[in-house]
Amino acid sequence: MTSRKRGNANLLVLTGTAAFLAFAVKFAIDSFNSKRNSLNKKGLRGSNVRINLTAPEILKLVDRIIANSKAIHDAVASVPLDKVTYTNVILPLEELETNQFPLVQSCVFPKFVSTSDEVRKASAEAERRIDAHVSACSRREDVYRVVKAFAAKGEWMNMELKRYTLFLVRDFERNGMNLTLTKREELQRLRAQIDELSLQYIRNLNDDNSFLLFNHSELLGLPLEFLKSLNKSDDDKYKISLRSHHVSAVLDFCKVGETRRVVAVAYGRRCEANLPILEKLVQLRHKSSRLLGYTNYSDFVSDRRMAMSSSKVFEFLEEISASLNDLASRELNLLKDVKKKEEGELPFGIEDLPYYVKKVEEEQFHLDFEVVKQYFPVSLVQSGIFKVCQDLFGLRFEKVADAEVWHSDVELFSVFDLNSTDLLGYFYLDMYTREGKYGQTCVVPLQTGSLINASRQIPVALLVAQLKKDVGDEPGLLRFSEVLKLFHEFGHVIHYMCNRASFAKFSGLRLDPDFVEIPAQVLENWCFEVASLKLISGFHQDITKPLSDDVCKSIKRWRCSFAALKLKQEVLYCLFDQIIHSTENVDIVGLFKHLHPKVMLGLPMLEGTNPASSFPSSVIGCEAACYSHIWSQVFAADVYASKFRDNIFNQHTGMQFRSKVLAPGGSKEPIELLSDFLGREPSILAFVNSKTETSNDATFR
Incomplete structure (x- = not known):
């Protein structure tokens, strides 16, 4: 690559202190790589x-x-500052990030999957030390001054x-x-106060x-299996915990x-002590954002995302x-009519939505x-998922025989480009439930792709799931929700494997949070089309018999039933999250009371509830960014409807x-990538149409 060749040329003309410093950096990297290679003799090309590090090895490696x-x-x-160049400032940091990431992840990923409690503890401790070090590096004024000096020169290759x-x-x-x-x-x-x-x-x-x-009479309709799982009081009453699953x-x-109603009210007023905590959190976030030159916390968050403000x-x-x-009004009126038939003139409340949506869906779809x-x-x-992705994206997956893994259930696959036969990367599948393993389905990046000095580093990823495996005569079967999650x-994984960005910082899943979910959400659509559903399904006693056409079509219609009402509930919380993080001194309880009927077509908030006291998304992880899930859904719907829907297997x-x-990763603005692919700027129209058209057919026929 031209830029890297120029970087090497710069190294030849350095003199004096700058030359010495460049040599020192190169020596540190080479020394580290030498130790890394000695650790990796058993590794993949x-x-x-590093796989199967012991607890002492993890802690020793993290110190190194x-x-x-x-x-x-x-x-x-x-x-x-007057000697800064790409070679002595940016290249060392770039190489450090590229070379360190797989070693950092070698220390961290065992906490998700290791069968050893000792190793999981060491891995968690390694992550704590690394986080503390990264945090300290992000506050190094001396490094900032040097990087800023290089940026000011504007010598972009x-x-x-x-x-x-x-x-x-x-x-x-x-x-x-x-x-x-x-x-x-x-x-x-x-x-520090915000964290605490x-x-x-x-x-x-x-x-x-x-x-x-x-x-028992107060719990009519609940499945017998669920009732049997409940604890009972001394007077033989069922205990319903205020946890989401109950x-x-x-x-x-x-x-x-x-x-x-009683359960919904009790659930909605949990942890009232959290209200003043959230109020204080919002104040501190606004204050910290103003220090950094932003008007409010929401602007601070959105500034680094596709939304921008x-x-x-x-x-x-x-x-x-x-x-x-x-559409939401028609959906709500239908539900009100159904409730009136079942319960008489009792008013319809927000707590009735889940029950009557489920009731109508059962009657409509017979699913x-x-x-x-x-x-x-x-x-x-x-x-089936492999087949779809290989055919669609020109890939070939090949299982790696006798690969070193951390459990006998784990499989390793190499990914090749179908045309050039180039090795693109590897991914591990750790699919089945076991004790001590992380309980959610997710992708863990292990090595980022990059291109430094004309040398391509390939990506390595891990997909963790909690599926049931075959046991004796009992086959391992997936709920449809698990199929959908697995496809997502x-x-x-596909995004990770196909990324060809030069910098590790722009590779893999380390992308704009408003953008990173879009490709995965595009792929979800293959779970709702007849042709692809038949490809990934087959009766467990005779896999040559896939789901029938009628069932496949019912699943597609079910996807969008009551879509408007469901989405409006999500919009309600997103608006609440945005308002408190963009406005000073908001009455949090009063805000929810005002927003609820406005967004939910007149349905009031349940009296006595305080949804903000149990809204963790607005506290850790998604604060001022709850909108991002809908945002990525909208763009994914546009991509699918505009380019794939009419021919889902068009390679x-x-x-x-x-x-x-997929290939550019974070090397360009997401809106630029999508516009280039679509041939225009993305629009919300396809998303709205996908909800209204299908939902009309699904709910009102």
């Missing part, structure tokens, strides 16, 4: 990920990682280098490195063990409206909400998902998607 990182940061920081450098500068400045020392210290104090209050909010939710007592079961199945988010949410009003489950054996679904997460379109959207 192109992979620097931190020491090496510090040495390189020290060397970069020592470059005189290509646009990706410019983007990378400006991202480095931005990351430092979002940590206050452009502030005075006094303001920087204040920022750190504010963030956030943890307290979550602790309060986790520690809440409250429950309600009901007799509450959801009651709201979905209980025929007694008063029971649904809180005003754009509001415009987006209000447009989506308004576009759904007519028994326990029967559908019989058509999704794990191995068949996996091979494999979409992330030409799939290859365009791979080259124009």
Whole structure:
């Protein structure tokens, strides 16, 4: 690559201190790589990920990682400001990030999957040490000054280098490195308070063990299997805990409206001590954002996302909400009519939505998902997903025989380009449930792809799931929700494997959070089309018999039943999240009371509830960014409807998607990638149409 050749040329003309520093950095990296290679003798070609490290090896390696990182940061920081070049400032940091990531992940990923409690503990400790070191590096003013000096020279060899450098500068400045020392210290104090209050909010939710007592007649409609799983009081009443799995079961199945209301009210007023915590959190977030030059916290968050500003988010949410009003009103009126037939003149409340939606869906679609489950054996679904992705994106998956893994259930696959036969990367599948393993389905990046000095590092990923495997005569079967989740997460794997960005920072899944879910959500659509459903399904006793056409069509219609009402509930919480994080001194309880009937077509908030006291998404992880899930759904719907829907196995379109959207990763603005693929700017129209057209057919026929 031209830019890397120029970088090497720069190295030849360095003299004096700069030359010495460049040599020092190179020595540190070479020394580290030598130790890394000695650790990796058993590894795969192109992979620097270490498998099956012992607890002492993990802690020893993490110490070496931190020491090496510090040495390189020290060397970069020592470059005189008038001697900064790509070779002595950016290249060392770029190489450090590329080389360290697989070793960092080698220390961290065992906490998700290791069968050893000792190893999991060591892995968690390694992550704590690495996080502390990364946090310290992000606040190094000396390194920031040097990077900023290089950025000021504007000597860009290509646009990706410019983007990378400006991202480095931005990351430092979002940590206050452009502030005075006094303001920087204040920022750190504010963030420490925010962290502590956030943890307290979550602790309060986790520690809440409250429950309600009901007799059998008050729980009519709940499945017998669920009732048998409940604990009982001394007077033989059932204990319904105020945890989501119990509450959801009651709201979905209980025929007694008063029971649904009592449970919903109790669930909605949990942890009232969290209200003042959230109010204080919002104040501190606004204060920290103003220190950094932002008007409010929402602008601070959206500034590094596709949305770019809180005003754009509001415009987006209000447009989506308004576009759904007519359909949502018809959906709500239908539910009110059904309730009137079953319960008389009792008013319809927000707590009635889940029960009556489920009731109408059962009557409309005649879908028994326990029967559908019989058509999704794990191995068949996996091979079907492989087939779809290979054919669509021009890939070939090959199982690696006798690979070193951490459990006998784990499989390793190499990924090749179908045309060039080039090795693109590897992915591990750790699919089945076992004790001590992480309980969610997710993708863990192990090594990022990159291109440094004309040398391509390939990506390595891990897909973790909690599926049931075959046991004796009992086949491992997937619920449809598990099939959907698996397809989604494999979409992330494909994105990871196809990424060809030069910088590790723009590779894999380390992308704009508003963008990173879009490819995976595009792939979800293959779970709802007749042709692809037949490909991934087969009766477990005779896999040559896939789901019938009628069942496949019912699943597609079911997808969008009551879509407008369901989405409006999500919009409600997104608007609440945006308002509190973009406006000062908001009455949080009053805001919810105002928003609820406005968004939910006149349905009031349940009296006495305080949804903000149990809204963790607005506290940790998604604060001021709850909108992002809808945002990515909208763009994914546009991509699918515009390019794939009419021919879901069109490899030409799939290859365009791979080259124009997946391959660049974060090296370009997401809106630029999508516009290039679509031939225009993305629109919400396809998303709205996908809800209204299908939902009309599904719900009102």
